[in-house]
Amino acid sequence: MSDNTQHPQSSSSTRSRFSRRDAIKLGAAGAAAGFSVPLLGGTVSAAHRPRPARRATSGSPATVRFWHWYVEQQDQLPQVIADFEAANPNIEVEMRLIADVEGGYLPALLAAAAADDLPEIYAPHVHSVSFGRQGLAADLVAELGDEFLADFFEAGSSMFLLDGKQYAVGWMAQTMGIFYDPDAFEAAGIDGEPETWDDLIVASNTLKEGGSLGIMQAADNGFSVGDTWFPMITGFSGDADTMRQLDERDGATWTDEPVVQALELYERTVLEGAWQDNMTGMDQQACLNALYAGAGAGFYTGSWNPTTIYNDAPADLVERIRVMKTPAVEAGGRHWTGNSAGAAFSVANNSPNKDAALTFMQYLYSSDVYTWVMSDSVSLPATESAAAEVTDPIIQTMASWLPDGCRHWLTGPAGQVVADTTMELTAGRVSAAEAAERIEAEAATLDYDS
Numbered sequence: 339m340s341d342n343t344q345h346p347q348s349s350s351s352t353r354s355r356f357s358r359r360d361a362i363k364l365g366a367a368g369a370a371a372g373f374s375v376p377l378l379g380g381t382v383s384a385a386h387r388p389r390p391a392r393r394a395t396s397g398s399p400a401t402v403r404f405w406h407w408y409v410e411q412q413d414q415l416p417q418v419i420a421d422f423e424a425a426n427p428n429i430e431v432e433m434r435l436i437a438d439v440e441g442g443y444l445p446a447l448l449a450a451a452a453a454d455d456l457p458e459i460y461a462p463h464v465h466s467v468s469f470g471r472q473g474l475a476a477d478l479v480a481e482l483g484d485e486f487l488a489d490f491f492e493a494g495s496s497m498f499l500l501d502g503k504q505y506a507v508g509w510m511a512q513t514m515g516i517f518y519d520p521d522a523f524e525a526a527g528i529d530g531e532p533e534t535w536d537d538l539i540v541a542s543n544t545l546k547e548g549g550s551l552g553i554m555q556a557a558d559n560g561f562s563v564g565d566t567w568f569p570m571i572t573g574f575s576g577d578a579d580t581m582r583q584l585d586e587r588d589g590a591t592w593t594d595e596p597v598v599q600a601l602e603l604y605e606r607t608v609l610e611g612a613w614q615d616n617m618t619g620m621d622q623q624a625c626l627n628a629l630y631a632g633a634g635a636g637f638y639t640g641s642w643n644p645t646t647i648y649n650d651a652p653a654d655l656v657e658r659i660r661v662m663k664t665p666a667v668e669a670g671g672r673h674w675t676g677n678s679a680g681a682a683f684s685v686a687n688n689s690p691n692k693d694a695a696l697t698f699m700q701y702l703y704s705s706d707v708y709t710w711v712m713s714d715s716v717s718l719p720a721t722e723s724a725a726a727e728v729t730d731p732i733i734q735t736m737a738s739w740l741p742d743g744c745r746h747w748l749t750g751p752a753g754q755v756v757a758d759t760t761m762e763l764t765a766g767r768v769s770a771a772e773a774a775e776r777i778e779a780e781a782a783t784l785d786y787d788s
Contacts, residue, residue, distance in 0.1 A: 400694035403457035404433045407443045408509065408681055410645070414711045422701050429694045439463070456686040458695035462506050464749045466498045466684055470505035471788060476687040477503040481696055486703070489721040493677045493743035496582055498684075507703070508720025510642070510681035510712070513736050513743060514565055515661040516553060517629065517647065518636035526550070526635070531662040535570070535603060538665050539612045542636075551614040551634035557764050558621040560757025565676050565746045566607075566638060567760065570600035572674040572744035573667035581745035585752070587786050592756075592778040601763065601770035603667065608764060618765055630655065638664075640676070641718040641736045648716070661732050663739060677743020682720075751784040752777070 404419075412435060419431045434457070436443040444463060450456045451465070451474055462469060469475040478487065479502065487495065490507055498506035516531075516538075526545050532538040542552035556562045572580055575596035583590035584597070591597075607613065614620065614634060626643070628634035630651045648656055663673040683702075685695050701707060709727045712719040718733055719725045725737040748756060756777055763773045 399428050399430050400691040402429060402431045402459060402691060402695045402698050404431050404459045404698070405436070405443070405447065405457040406434075406461035406509075406681075406683070407436055407439050408461065409435065409437050410510065410642070410717050411711055411715045414714050418702065418707055418711060422698060426697065426701075429697060431698055454688055456689070458686050458689045458691050459683055459699060460686070461509070462498075462682055462684040464747075464753065466506040466682060467500050467749055468788065469684065470500060470503060474687055475505040476685040476692060476696075477505065478507060478685065479504045481685065481692075482700065486700070489723050491677070491720060491722060491725075491740050491743065493578060493740065493745070494682075494720050496579075497678055497745060497749055498682060500586075506682040506684040508678075508682050511718045511720045511725075511737075511740060511743075512676070512678050512681070512746070513641050513718065513739050514569065514638065514664050514676040514746060515641070515736055515739070516636045516638050516664070517643065517659060517661050518553075519629070519632070519655060520658055520660055522550060522632070522635035532665055534669055534671070535607060535612070535665045535667060539607060539610050542613070543611045545635045546611065551628055553612060553636040553638065554614045554620065554625040554628060554634045555617060555638045556620060556622045556625050557613065557617040557761075558619065560759070560761040560764075561747060561753075562622070563604075563760045563764055564748070564757060565640065567600050567604035568746045569664050569674045569676050569744055570603050570667060571596050573671060574599040574603075576672070578674070578744045581748075585745065585748045585750040587750070587752075587781065587784075592752075592781055593774045598770065598774045601760075601773050604760075605763060605770040608766070618761070626650065641733065644730065644732045645716040659732075661735055673739070673742055674744050675739045675742055676746025677740055678745055678747055751786060752781040755780040755784075 408415075415433060419433060423429065423431060436446065443461075447456070447460060447463065447465070450460075451469060451472075454474065456469070456474055462475065466475060470477070487504060487507065491511060494508040494511050495504065498504055498508075522545065523541070526541075526548050528541050528544055532541045538553060545552040555566055568581055571584075572578055580590060580596060582588070584592065614625075614628075620628075622639065622643075625634065625637045625639070626646065629637050647659065651659065664675040666673050683699070685692060685699060689695065703721070705723060708719070708721065709724040711717075712724050713728050713730075716730050716733060718736060719728065725740065728734055728737060747753070759768065759773050759777050762768045762776075763770065768776065
């Protein structure tokens with residue numbers, strides 16, 4: 339057992355309860371309309387103003403359409419936009435925040451892409467590389483240079499990189515850990531934090547003996563299940579590039595030994611009681627509610643949840659809650675943690691206002707502005723310099739794990755079949771070996787070039 343935790347501080351700001359993990363679930367594109375956030379007045383304080391943008395725009399005002407679903411910064415971004423517009427009167431930024439990702443945001447984004455009329459800056463979801471292949475997304479290496487990109491965490495940036503071209507950059511990093519109640523662990527006689535997945539199985543069953551649900555995972559969909567077993571693949575391969583190779587079908591297959599070993603380990607956590615009973619019927623909110631009520635002692639989830647916990651959990655739990663690393667596959671092994679920039683931004687390649695968009699991108703990611711936005715919204719930054727400046731204890735702790743990051747979701751064409759098959763495994767309808775064969779058989783037929 340290891341013990342590497344910190345207590346969080348409560349946050350007084352109110353945030354939407356929408357989860358970024360929900361945004362990764364792929365579904366049918368509906369036609370529901372989203373809503374727009376009005377551009378509110380206000381400025382970033384002088385202490386947080388960035389250096390002037392290196393690019394200049396002159397002539398008639400250029401409009402930069404700015405689309406995303408990131409409710410975490412719905413209070414901060416209007417201030418940033420107003421301050422930017424005051425300093426750049428020839429550029430207008432029209433922000434559209436569509437919180438309904440599947441029903442509103444994705445249909446609008448895909449329709450814009452089909453018309454080659456993408457907003458000048460947009461959250462690409464899983465389409466960053468595919469839009470780049472089609473010539474719709476700008477290569478940010480060519481447009482902004484290596485200096486702009488150097489500060490981003492490699493594990494996150496690699497998701498948007500193809501053949502040396504960078505089609506997006508991270509906005510909020512994501513990493514995974516187990517949020518837990520140390521009082522529940524102590525009451526069950528658990529000393530310290532589980533180091534390995536075997537330790538976690540023992541600890542969760544010990545907690546269950548006292549009537550608890552034990553350690554929980556949101557297993558209502560295969561994309562959330564990927565958060566759990568993808569880091570296991572890296573644990574067995576020892577190579578952070580393995581998930582990229584699988585995602586792009588670049589010299590790796592879903593029947594390779596590390597993949598099968600990871601599926602077998604994940605299957606064992608299910609069969610041997612590492613998780614709550616009936617876990618396929620519990621989504622993120624159900625797991626959080628059980629944690630708040632004391633019914634569950636821990637929840638394996640991501641760095642997007644601290645503010646939600648601070649807002650919704652009982653005050654005494656907020657004061658004592660901790661977060662532990664993703665378990666290692668063996669004692670003394672590296673604690674690989676799911677890490678991605680699931681929240682990201684791309685620039686439309688074919689817009690006549692691309693230069694204006696790049697000017698705003700430079701401003702948005704300038705050190706003082708970006709650090710302020712991430713800190714004030716209690717979000718995990720995608721850059722090393724901003725991560726070094728965050729003050730929330732849980733975010734600080736999880737930021738320290740980013741160098742041990744590996745992908746925990748896919749951007750390639752096999753994402754849906756992987757999610758569907760691992761749900762079958764979670765429900766006990768296929769074995770680990772059968773799951774690997776099924777994924778590989780379908781993945782081998784997919785198009786990885788468009």
